Every structure is written in C-alpha cells, then in structure tokens.
Amino acid sequence: MAVPILKQSHYLIATIQSALTDADLVQLRDALADKVGKFRSRGVIVDVTALDVLDSFASRTLRDISYMIKLRGAETVIVGIQPEVAFAMVQLGIAFEDVATALDLEEGLLYLDKKQKLGQHGSQRGF
Amino acid sequence: MAASVGFEAETEFCIAVNSDNDLVAARRKGRVLAEQIGFSGSEATLVATAISELARNIVSYAGRGEILLSTVGNGSSIGITVIARDQGPGIADTRRVLEHGYSTSGGLGLGLPGVRRIMDEFDIISAPGLGTTITVTKWKRR
Amino acid sequence: MTKEEIFAEATSVYDNYVEALETGTFEALQSYSRNLSERIIPRGVQTDEVVGIVLLLRDVLARSLFAKYQTDFRLLNRILDAYEPAANRIANTVAVGFVQERERIIREQQEAIRELSTPVLQVRERLLILPIIGVMDPQRARQLTEQLLRGIRANRARVVVIDITGVAAINSNVANHLVQTVEASRLLGATVIVTGLSPEIAQTLVNIGVDLGKMNTVGDLQGGIEEAERLLGYKVVPLTETTQQV
Ligand SMILES: Nc1ncnc2c1ncn2[C@@H]1O[C@H](COP(=O)(O)OP(=O)(O)OP(=O)(O)O)[C@@H](O)[C@H]1O
Ligand SMILES: [Mg+2]
Numbered sequence A: 001m002a003v004p005i006l007k008q009s010h011y012l013i014a015t016i017q018s019a020l021t022d023a024d025l026v027q028l029r030d031a032l033a034d035k036v037g038k039f040r041s042r043g044v045i046v047d048v049t050a051l052d053v054l055d056s057f058a059s060r061t062l063r064d065i066s067y068m069i070k071l072r073g074a075e076t077v078i079v080g081i082q083p084e085v086a087f088a089m090v091q092l093g094i095a096f097e098d099v100a101t102a103l104d105l106e107e108g109l110l111y112l113d114k115k116q117k118l119g120q121h122g123s124q125r126g127f
Numbered sequence B: 001m002a003a004s005v006g007f008e009a010e011t012e013f014c015i016a017v018n019s020d021n022d023l024v025a026a027r028r029k030g031r032v033l034a035e036q037i038g039f040s041g042s043e044a045t046l047v048a049t050a051i052s053e054l055a056r057n058i059v060s061y062a063g064r065g066e067i068l069l070s071t072v073g074n075g076s077s078i079g080i081t082v083i084a085r086d087q088g089p090g091i092a093d094t095r096r097v098l099e100h101g102y103s104t105s106g107g108l109g110l111g112l113p114g115v116r117r118i119m120d121e122f123d124i125i126s127a128p129g130l131g132t133t134i135t136v137t138k139w140k141r142r
Numbered sequence C: 001m002t003k004e005e006i007f008a009e010a011t012s013v014y015d016n017y018v019e020a021l022e023t024g025t026f027e028a029l030q031s032y033s034r035n036l037s038e039r040i041i042p043r044g045v046q047t048d049e050v051v052g053i054v055l056l057l058r059d060v061l062a063r064s065l066f067a068k069y070q071t072d073f074r075l076l077n078r079i080l081d082a083y084e085p086a087a088n089r090i091a092n093t094v095a096v097g098f099v100q101e102r103e104r105i106i107r108e109q110q111e112a113i114r115e116l117s118t119p120v121l122q123v124r125e126r127l128l129i130l131p132i133i134g135v136m137d138p139q140r141a142r143q144l145t146e147q148l149l150r151g152i153r154a155n156r157a158r159v160v161v162i163d164i165t166g167v168a169a170i171n172s173n174v175a176n177h178l179v180q181t182v183e184a185s186r187l188l189g190a191t192v193i194v195t196g197l198s199p200e201i202a203q204t205l206v207n208i209g210v211d212l213g214k215m216n217t218v219g220d221l222q223g224g225i226e227e228a229e230r231l232l233g234y235k236v237v238p239l240t241e242t243t244q245q246v
Helices: A022-039 A056-071 A083-092 A105-121 B021-036 B041-062 B111-118 C003-023 C027-043 C047-069 C073-117 C138-155 C172-187 C199-207 C221-232 C239-245
Strands: A005-008 A011-015 A043-047 A075-079 A100-102 B010-017 B065-073 B078-086 B121-127 B131-139 C121-124 C127-133 C159-166 C191-195
Touching: A005 A022, A011 A022, A011 A105, A022 A043, A022 A056, A043 A056, A043 A105, A056 A075, A056 B041, A075 A105, A083 B041, A083 B111, A083 C138, A083 C172, A100 A105, B010 B021, B010 B041, B021 B041, B021 B065, B021 B078, B041 B065, B041 B078, B041 B111, B041 B131, B065 B131, B111 B121, B111 B131, C003 C027, C003 C047, C003 C073, C027 C047, C027 C073, C047 C073, C121 C221, C127 C138, C127 C221, C138 C159, C138 C172, C159 C172, C159 C221, C172 C191, C172 C199, C191 C221
Parallel strands: A011 A043, A043 A075, A075 A100, C127 C159, C159 C191
Antiparallel strands: A005 A011, B010 B065, B065 B078, B078 B131, B121 B131, C121 C127
16 A cells, blocks of 8 residues: 655655555655655655554665655654554664654654754754 | 474464565464453564564565464463464574574564564574474563 | 351352362362452451361361261261362362462552552653662563653653662663663654663673663763753753743
8 A cells, every 4th residue: 555645845744554565665765765856855754653563674664765865865754653663673673773753743843843944064863 | 394383382373475465464463363362562562573574584585485373371371472484495504594684685684683582482493495484482471 | 257248158168069079070169269269358368267168168078978977987988088089179279269369469469569660750841750769670671661662652752861870780681671761762752861870780781782972871860850951942040040030
C-alpha cells in the first residue's frame, strides 16, 4: 500500500497508515527523494505511529531516507515511534544516532521550524 | 533433516514465507499468539520483531521457507517458540553470523545477533547445501 | 469467621472430601481449594488453620471408619489402605492450593512495590524526573525503561532527568539497560540527562564501551534540572529579579 505524501508549505509529510512491506518502504524512500527535489521542500516528516514493528530493514530504510533528503539539502524527522517499538529497536541493537526523531507530528513540525531558523549554522539535535 | 525441537510443542501457526509480503502476516500472527498467552505489549513487540528478522533472512538468502509458531510450557512458565526454516544455501560458519555487523549482503548484520539478544533461547542448525533451521524461544516474564 | 461461615465451609470441605474419595478425581477439590484460598487469605487466615481443618477432617473420617469396621479387621485394613493415600492427597491438594495462592499474592505485591519504587515524576510541563533508588537488577531496569517510555509519551516529555544518586553500583547488564533507556527515549524524541553518576558507575559504563562524552551527564539533580530547563527554553532568574518584575 502506497504511503500518501502531503505537501504543507515547504514541508512534506508522509503518514504511514498501516504495516508496510519492504517494497512499500523502498517506494516511499524513492517518492520522497523525488518530491523533495520537485517541490524544493526544506523538510520532511515521516510519521510512523501506525508501525508496530521497526526491524533492521525498516530502520535502515528510514535512515537512508534521512541521508538522501539531506543530500538534497533538506531535513528529515521521524515522528511517532511507539514506546514498545523504541524498546525493541534498541534491544535489537539499531543505532539511529544520526536520524532526528520527535514525539509526534506537532513536535516534528516544531523541530523543522527551529532548524529553519537556525539555518546552516545549527547542528543541534533534539527538538 | 533430524527433528531439532527437543521438547513437546504444538504448532499453532505455519506461515509460508515466499516474499517480503509474507513478513507482515508472520509478524501479526506472532503478535496475536504472544498476546493470547499473556505477553505484555513490549514482549509481544519483541517477538514480532524477531520473527521479522528471521523471515526476512529467509526471503533474502533462501528465497523461500517457513515460519512455525507455537506456544511452549515447561510446567511453571509459558513461552513462544519460533522456528524459521528453509532449504536454502545454508550457512558455513554459524558462529560467525552471530557476530554483530557480519553480513554477506551489505546489511547491518544485526539481525541474528539482535534476535539472539531479544529472545531467551537461540539455536541454529545449518550446513552448506542443507538449509537453515533457527529455533528461538521467549518465555513470559513473571 | 463466624460460626455459620465455619460450619458452611466445613460442610463444603467435607462434601469435596467425600467426592474426591468416591470419584478418585481431584479437579473439583483443586478448584474448590483455590477458590477457598482466594476468599480467606485476604482475611488473614493462616496456613496452619487451613491445614488444621483438613487434617482434623481426615482424622474424624478415619475414626468413623474404625468405629464402623472394628469387628472386621481384614475389611478395615483394606479400607484404610485405600483411604489413607487418598486422604493424604486431599490434604496435600488443599495445602498446595493455599500456598500457591499466597505466593501469587506476594508476587503481585512485589510487582506493586517495584512500580512504586521507580516513580516517573512530572515536575514541569514537558519535563520528567526519574529518581532511581536502591538496588538495580535487570528486571527492575527493564520495568523502569518501559515505565519511562510510556511516561514520555503520556506526558509528551521533551526532557527526562534520570537521577541515579541513590544507586551505588550496577553490573554491566544493568549499565547496558541504562544506555538502552537513553537511546529509546531519544527515539521518542526526548533528551535524557543523567545525574548523580558515581565514579564506580561511570567506570562500569566506560567498561562496556559507552562514550560518556555522548551521554548527557550533569553532576547532581539540581544541576540536571537547570540544564533541562535551559533545554526547554525556560529562563532561570534569581528570586529578587522575579519579584521586581511583578
Ligand atoms: N536463512 C539463511 N540462509 C542462509 N544464510 C543466512 C540465513 N540467515 C542469515 N544468513 C547469513 O547470515 C548473515 C547474517 O545475518 P543477519 O540477519 O545477522 O544480518 P544481515 O541479514 O546480513 O543484515 P541485517 O539483518 O542487519 O539487515 C547474512 O548476511 C547471511 O550471510
Ligand atoms: Mg538479516
């Protein structure tokens, strides 16, 4: 099932609606990379609230999304990781070190806004 | 191949794994079974995550195989056993694949070591040309 | 217990007893004794009282058998051969049922105490404090992580201060848990500040390969809260200044 991508001013918001197959995830990655270029977006939010498992493949793909978007000059923030999922991810040994995360959509937007204000100089992580 | 399960277990689900589409169903069945026997939400998530890693390895390295899910009991506790088995190329060095970061596919190489960490019991039987059977169990926390 | 209750209870123990003897099956007795335990344990009935009643019943029944068959020794012997093991098994079933129920209650209480001993406190909007006191074992560490993660989500916390001043030492297992907790919190979007790290615990962390430079640590709880407030964008002003502003 394809993930809908919404354009909201200079941000893109991808909200995952249900469990995804690997192919869906890869498709999301490519669609986001494509759209960021097309719309000259400055930030991307991927909302994973609906995912009840984030295994090594999904984590790696989310990290890839973040890298690819960065290469196109924009920021990515992953929002909505569930407590149990976060717990399983760290137990599995997934290092998500250079991927920005926020609690939910609202916090994700705040994070991106803040990044915009800080401009190129800010390298601060968090919110 | 000789039976690899040394205890009485009733297979509750057998899920054919032929493509990454089957992973979703395998994870879901694992979660349902885990919750049925009273696992907490985070324990069930761990079981589902382990199933996902094992099933994906089947798809990536053997092409096809199956996941067997069953509940097990040893008198005082209850748990879930996941058997991931395929007739693929097998693994020559079963110790090596348990090292964090070892991968022949450019992956992160954290699937198997991660599964071993999140499950309570881990057993791997494999030889080149003979396929791979990985049996893992998670006991319910009291 | 009132007299009526004791009588009613003794009657049903007797009925179950006789049923077990007649049918040779213990299911009904087992569920009865579980049910009995559930009812009487909260009232403070002790193990010896319960076992006492069952043993008394056993002896009373044995005596009645003696009285009835004392003229026919061979028959009496055969009856006792059948009766004694069965009666002992009955006593056993009831006692085990009782003890198991008590153990279950104790486990539940331990669980509750553990929950209480790791409180997740919200001190400010978006700021949680987790003071850890006492001995850390893997089970407690895991529980703490789960509680904290749920707390972060429920309170929409952005910063968490984990204070471990009250923890003397931890083993590498628990140290790993601590690191995982910090990582998992970050996945939910919260920043973790660890305060009160003793030199021993710091050493344990270094030993398992933690880069302390990457971990947000502040000397004491007070300093940790100040740092958290700074991160949250609160401006900490001296009291006099605030009063002037009012
Ligand atoms: N079912 C299997 N059949 C054959 N080889 C396997 C099988 N499962 C795992 N392997 C081998 O073990 C290695 C390690 O597996 P592991 O799941 O730990 O890492 P990965 O799959 O390479 O990467 P990741 O899981 O992090 O994406 C694989 O690279 C592969 O060579
Ligand atoms: Mg793998």
